[in-house]
Amino acid sequence: VQLGGLIEYKFGLNDRDDEVELKLLAERRAGDLGLRFNLIAEREVDSGAEWVYGYAARGMWSANERFAFGLEAFGEPEFDAHYAGPRATLRLGEATVALGYLVGFDDAQSDSQIRLGVEFSAH
Numbered sequence: 001v002q003l004g005g006l007i008e009y010k011f012g013l014n015d016r017d018d019e020v021e022l023k024l025l026a027e028r029r030a031g032d033l034g035l036r037f038n039l040i041a042e043r044e045v046d047s048g049a050e051w052v053y054g055y056a057a058r059g060m061w062s063a064n065e066r067f068a069f070g071l072e073a074f075g076e077p078e079f080d081a082h083y084a085g086p087r088a089t090l091r092l093g094e095a096t097v098a099l100g101y102l103v104g105f106d107d108a109q110s111d112s113q114i115r116l117g118v119e120f121s122a123h
Contacts, residue, residue, distance in 0.1 A: 001026055001027070001028045002026070002027045002028070003024070003025065003026055004024075004025040004026075004027075005022070005023065005024055005025065006021075006022070006023040006025060007020070007021070007022055007023075008020070008021040008022075008023075009021075012044075017044040017045060017046050017049070018044070018045040019042055019043065019044050019045060020042065020043060020045055021040065021041070021042040022040070022041045022042070023038050023039065023040050023041075024038065024039040025038050026038070032061055032062040032063075033059070033060070033061050033062075034058075034059070034060045034061075034062070034068075034070075035058070035059050036056075036057065036058045036059075037055070037056075037057045038055065038056040038057070039053075039054075039055055040053065040054040040055060040056065041053050041054075042054075052076060052078060052079075053076065053077065053078060054074070054075060054076040054077075055073075055074070055075055055077075056072075056073070056074050057072065057073045057074075058070065058071070058072040058073075058087065059071050059072075060087070060089070065091065066090060066091045066092075067088070067089070067090055067091075068088070068089045069086065069087065069088040069089075070086070070087055071084065071085070071086060071087065072084070072085065072087045072100060072102070073085075073102075074102070079107060080106035080107040081104070081106060081107050081111075082104070082105040082106055083102035083103065083104050083105070083111070083112075083113060084102060084103060084105065085100060085101045085102040085103050086100060086101060087099070087100035087115075088100070094120055094121055094122060095118060095119065095120050096118070096119045096120075096121070097116075097117070097118055098115070098116070098117040098118075098119070099114075099115070099116055100113075100114070100115040100116075101113070101114055101115070102115060
């Protein structure tokens with residue numbers, strides 16, 4: 001398992017407070033299977049603000065060098081908001097296109113999402 005950490009400071013715009021976000025990142029690759037789990041803590045930079053906790057998880061299987069599919073999940077247990085669903089990625093040269101559909105559970109039951117992402121990488 002590879003472990004990492006991330007500290008992010010977000011400057012608030014349009015009368016929003018600044019935020020700080022901490023992440024513990026864990027990833028494991030075993031052949032064509034990639035597993036990822038992140039623990040997240042964030043809060044507004046305000047004397048009365050409280051920490052909000054969440055998670056992100058993903059399991060992907062690479063069918064070949066261009067195509068992978070799997071499952072991903074996100075949530076904030078404190079708010080009983082959880083999302084899970086399938087994800088597929090397609091590599092096109094230097095770009096990777098990802099498409100996913102997340103179904104909401106618990107208090108997020110009516111909040112399903114379609115997710116589309118494009119990532120570019122230079123070697």
